[in-house]
Amino acid sequence: MASETLEVKEIHSTHPEALHDSHEHHGHDSHDDEFELPEVNFIRKYIFSTDHKVIAKQFLITGILMAVVGILLSVLFRIQLAWPEHNMSYLRPLLGNWISDTGQMDPEFYLAMVTMHGTIMVFFVLTAGLSGTFSNFLIPLQLGARDMASGFINMLSYWFFFLSTVIMFASLFISTGPASGGWVIYPPLSALPQAMSGSGLGMTMWLTSMALFIVSSLLGALNYIATVLNMRTKGMSMTRMPLTMWAFFLTAVIGTLSFPVLFSAALLLIFDRSFGTSFYLSDIYIAGKALENSGGSPILFQHLFWFLGHPEVYIVLLPALGMTSEIISTNSRKPIFGYRAMVGSLLGIAFLSFIVWAHHMFVTGMNPFLGTVFMLLTLIIAVPSAVKTFNYLATLWMGNIRFTNAMLFSIGLVSLFITGGVTGIFLGNAALDIPLHDTYFVTAHFHLVMGSASAFGFFAGVYHWFPKMFGRMMNERLGYIHFWMTFAAVYCVFFPMHFMGMAGVPRRYYAASTFDFTQGFTDMNAFITISAMLGFLGQLIFLYNFFYNIFKGKKAPQNPWNSNTLEWTTPVNAGHGNWAGEIPAVYRWPYDYSKPGVNNDYLPQHIPDAAISKWDANPETASLLYDEQGNEIKDTPAAHH
């Protein structure tokens, strides 16, 4: 513990003197002195790295690979839903014996794929892939810190995640199949290994993987919180932080408060599965035999699960909202509308996320009075959400909009946030939830507002910060094609599901052709599946654009979007420690776009009032620092490339 402490001190170098030290930038700041890293070998640089930027890329690429798996699973079960009785023998090379000799998909494997799709997308892609990537990448860069509070803990966080990913992925290939009880793993299905084939080893692997995942998230969140609270550069007060920082910070706070509860729920489940206790089990007959377990309550699990589960929705969404704020303001060339209201609504959403969980349980036979309380609290979330939407639109209004790829995805997020949010008001009503519960209406709602909106935030973030991550640009034209294919596909897939839901088509059914009342939707199911496949093809374009341009893309300028935040003051390919010289101090909020009296339509955070005219004449010198009197700080080396 103590040796770790030293490292932290070294990195924490917002030493006030350093800013006025003009002859030797590592001279008398002993902290900076020790920061100079020895030559590191390949393994320490790219694999077991403690550099937050490398760790962010590790999260990003792992997340992308898991997204491919997760989306592919959805395409596979969509094929089953669209054409339930056709001969699927052509999938045997991929799915093996899960496709029967007559070409039918094994119904239990269908459930397994739905379960794994949910688990992978929610946790591995949109939690770790999104928040893990961008929190790691942006927190130190935008706050002006050399690294996270603890680079070592940060590295552990990734490797726990990696291990968790490997176990979850491996569970797809075991002969009894992966966990199949839904991503919410409700007992008794998940608690009794004999309940279904996926409840055996598959479920054990699911729990092991998630335990590691929880450890990873907590280690990550600890670091994010400590870094935001402690390691902001000089002048970076909480209210001068970019909204991305607020979003990541609150996401980490929500994670620290909610993931431990999932841990508790899983712990009791593990006891029920392996040690014969009855926390969640009572009065169960399997194959005509009564089990010994008695006295437990499966509803108890739901309470514990959703106490995590609902905040988890915001763990997924808040980072996307934060990045959208940043990207929309930058590309509208306008200050964000209502900064404090944006922070306030993030705080409001974060707080409310903890007291609405039982709206997932309206149909568990809960006391109607209690249901009303949760309904009221749930509907209140519409208020901060509407504030955010309004502020996005007001920021866009009359802006000099630059339709970059990132901007398109951000605007797309706002669109999805509205479309999906409105149906949240339907589902939040206890009375309306009774007919809509467990139908495709719910699937449509959360895929739009949480799944797709967050995925759009993820894409926006990748397109916007790709130049900072890899020092190269992505291909804009391919980005446009990717955006329009994705945007159209998302609406074509999820919008029709509302109507299916209102007609009562249940979720999780293996085939919609079995019942009269669902047969009318056979063609619609085919339409949805074809849209999903086209959407999947669109993602292949993204994959090409992403991986190809890491190596072959056009070299990026230092500040490609003329943005105000600190990450663009670092060299194009910044090394560990981020700034070659001193860390810039901050003299203004991050949204001084189109400021009256300034020729350029942006004014970075690190420019003091006294230096505005100097900077204005020559804005390309993004890494040139000024002191408060407006004098250049000489020793700061210019951008490396």
Place this chain on the structure above:
Amino acid sequence: MNSPVMQQEDDLRIHPQKVVLWVGMVSIVMVFAALSSALIVRQGEGNWNFFEMPLAFWITSALVILSSGTMYYALRAAEKKNLSATVTGLWITALLGVAFLAGQFIGWTQLADAGIYFRDNPSNSFLIVLTGLHGLHLLGGLIAVVTVLVKSILLRYKPGEILGLELCSTYWHFMGALWIYLFLFLLYHY
């Protein structure tokens, strides 16, 4: 601009490592809060075993309070750069920690002797899970105490460098407080 204010803000910042510990303790609190509320909900559904807490738990409660005192003594000694007193304080704390864990185990055997078995009823299971989980967390604290103790004996710290001990002591007091909370909670609910 307003540098004096900024300067002051810098001084007010807590050491990042301490923030990490505090946030970590918050997440531990959430684990136990979840289990406590689960216990309350479950008890409300009836079919609950009521029984006396074993004698051993009373004794371990006293031990854990005592160990907080010795930990405090060790930290104060370290602040005064009195190494030998620090080492003594840490030794006693570590021994009390071991005694606490042994006592908890004896408590479980006393329960079993009284016919209260882990698997019989969720009320019994809850008791074992709560106390066991606390024991594991305290074991983590004990490892930290021993680490600081060994490093102090081997003179691995510079004089006045007490961050490791501070962190360790914060966590140790937290574990003590958590046990006292749990014990009162269990007394009330069984």
